[in-house]
Amino acid sequence: MxxxxxxxxxxxxxxxxxxxxxxxxxxxxxxxxxxxxxxxxxxxxxxxxxxxxxxxxxxxxxxxxxxxxxxxxxxxxATEPKKPLLAKVAATIAGGSLLLIMVAAMRNVAPAGYDAATFNSQVGMVDKLGLVLFQQYQLPFELASILLLAAMVGSVMLGKRETGERNF
Amino acid sequence: MTFETLGWQGLVILVVFGLSLLIATYCTYAERVIAAFMQDRVGPDRAGPYGLAQPLADAVKMFTKEEFFPGGASKTLFTLGPCLAMTTALMSSAVIPFGNAMKFGDTSVHLQGIEVNVGMLYIFGVVSLGVYGVMIGGWASNNKFSLLGAIRAASQNISYELAMGLALIAVLMISGTLSLREITLQQTNPGAWHFGDIFAWNVFKQPIGFIIFLVCAFAETNRTPFDLPECETELVGGYHTEYSSMKLGLYLFSEYINILVVTAVMSVLYFGGFNYPFQYEFLDFLSNKAGLSADWAHNIFVLMGVVAMFMKIFMGIFFFMWVRWTLPRFRYDQLMRLGWTILIPLAIFNILLTGGLITTGIIK
Known part of the structure; x- marks a missing residue:
């Protein structure tokens, strides 16, 4: 504790x-x-x-x-951009209301208790996690990997040198 | 864990800590002696017999030099840089199994700082943190050569971490565990006695992975031929240009500790760790012919394993020094091209190959 x-x-x-x-x-x-x-x-x-x-x-x-x-x-x-006062006030109000909403939403939430007798303490270990990921949650796992692949292809495309362009 | 085993474990951690410092100290001596041998010079031979007190003399020199802070440098970060470099270097030896378990009656002592089931990831994480010391120090120096050295170190480490991680995945596929102790224990074949025991070492199952890991190890420790972050012909001294006194000493020292750790990891992952050829004959000899009690026979057998492990580590360190005085430095674009367009595709191919060989049952 x-x-x-x-x-x-x-x-x-x-x-x-x-x-x-x-x-x-x-x-x-x-x-x-x-x-x-x-x-x-x-x-x-x-x-x-x-x-x-x-x-x-x-x-x-x-x-x-x-x-x-x-x-x-x-x-x-010296190079820091100066924001107008209105933008600062607007940002404070927006951020504050987000905090308010989150506190209001979380206020009455009771954490789901766990039963110490049946709780599996090994659940976070790497082999258990692997079994859960590749059996129970295989589809979300693969979808996440496709998302990452798309991001990777996108960044390679952005970083690729155009024909005739010199980078250095 | 009882209080007694906790005490033993604490002792093991202290010994590992002391040994890594001692070995790193004498690496500085060994490097100069080996350099001298390869270049047909005499090398350090003034301080003590065969110059063995040279590291002590160096330390005295380092400590008594003037501490210098460059103008406009951030003092906190400038001091934090070498501290971080040293801390991260020393942290990684905690999970390396230097030996099997010793037995004293009912207590059994693992010759390993801490046994965690994610040992390989721990090493990988700590190695990836090693770059912060260099980056923070280089940036805080307020010097463009230092900054360039730091940036080079960062991009080099990130690029080669990928290939290193992919090489490790192939080892992981064979071993099925991330615990370095388990990986070591798998690399022996009690059925096949004699010299054939060494064919259970992972280097015979993972030759491509081993070569990738080796190349990446050179890049991760900033050693020649990949010592671009401190390339003196282009960058004066690289990230430690502005450093003096023991702060410079810590940077140089952490490099040797990193070499020690990386060779230890290499011997655990690929060269059977504390396993050695003829080990079962040796155990048989100790317990049956030499007339020792079972505990003592086992302990001597384990201590020989520690000796074998350190011999492998010293061979690795010698190899690092040998390469340093043999190969010229790469150019920075060559380094990046090697990392991204050769090593990473090769590592992915190695993973596919390993997967194929495992599914067809050729390697287990």
């Missing part, structure tokens, strides 16, 4: 850091820390596979690319 509270505390703190940090590189680093604490939560839930994959995919690959792009862009306060 104390570990859970600690992880939650760090997760919330670093998530706030993502939004509040002035420097975009610091924001990215806070986001990586957030992913680590989320992986810690997965470990507490006995989902080792999900924890490892979360680190590999999000912290190890996607955030490296984020950092990569941000380092190239040379963002600082």
């Amino acid at each position: 104390s570990l859970f509270l600690f992880l939650t505390f760090v997760a919330l703190l670093s998530a706030l850091g993502v939004v509040l940090a002035k420097n975009p590189v610091h924001s990215v680093l806070f986001l990586i820390l957030t992913f680590f604490t989320l992986s810690g939560h997965y470990l507490l839930l006995n989902a080792q596979f999900l924890a490892a994959v979360n680190i590999i995919v999000y912290a190890g690959a996607i955030m490296v690319l984020f950092l990569f792009v941000i380092m190239f862009l040379n963002l600082n306060e």
Whole structure:
């Protein structure tokens, strides 16, 4: 329990850091820390596979690319676009109402309890997860892979050099 | 887990930690001695007998140098860079099985930091985090050569991680488990005694996968012929151009720890880990002819496995150094082309081939 509270505390703190940090590189680093604490939560839930994959995919690959792009862009306060006051007010109201709706919707939700006697603690292990994915949820799994394939083909098409174009 | 086994496990973790630091220290010495041998020079021989105290002298030099922060650099991130590089390098040796389980009466001690059933993914995750140390350090230096080195390191690591992961999938298809201990235990054939035991090693079932993994290992550890992130002819010193004192030392040191870890992983995945030829004859000799108690015979047998594992690791490290002083550096576009257009398709072909061989029952 104390570990859970600690992880939650760090997760919330670093998530706030993502939004509040002035420097975009610091924001990215806070986001990586957030992913680590989320992986810690997965470990507490006995989902080792999900924890490892979360680190590999999000912290190890996607955030490296984020950092990569941000380092190239040379963002600082001088180049930061200034938004008009109206846009800021509108964004605050929109975000606040989204929060209100979410709190209102979640307020009366009771978490579905689990029965400790029948609960299978091995459910998050990699072999169990594989069996569930490839038997019970095979169609959604394959559809997700087609979606990823389409995204991949699209990015290759966008990145492809046109005839006669020189990239460097 | 009882308190006693927890204590033993803690001891094992400490020993693994100390050993990886010690081996990395002497890698710096070995690299210079091997370089000297290959170039027909004498090499370090002043400090201590055969220059064996050279790493100590280097450490004293590193610690007493001036710590320098470049102007306009972010001080926190500049310090965080080498720390992260070192931490991620040291984290990965936690799940490597350096030996089988030792027996002391009722307690059995696994010669492995932590036994997790996603060991392979853990290694992969920690390796993919290794690039942050380089990227943060390179960016925080506020120097364009450092930044270019960092960017090169990042794109190189991401590109070669893919091929490495695909090579690992083929191993996974044969072993059916992600636990490195299980993978090691599968790579022996108690029925076939004698020298034939080594044909149970994965390298004989996965020759293509092994070569892909080897090439990717060179790229992931930023070693020649893929040391583009610190290519001195183009980038001064790459991502650690601005670093001095022990911060530079940590960067250089983490490279050697990475080599140690990657060769350890290679010997676990492809060279049978702590298995060695004639091991069952040896166990038979110890328990039946040498007149030892069952526990002691087993323990000596396991310790020989640890020796075998470290011999494999040292061979791997020697191979890394051998290649460094043999092959010239690639050009950056050649590196990218090799990764994306040769290694990844080859790895996918290897997965298909492995799948085909498993379904036809040729390899199990």
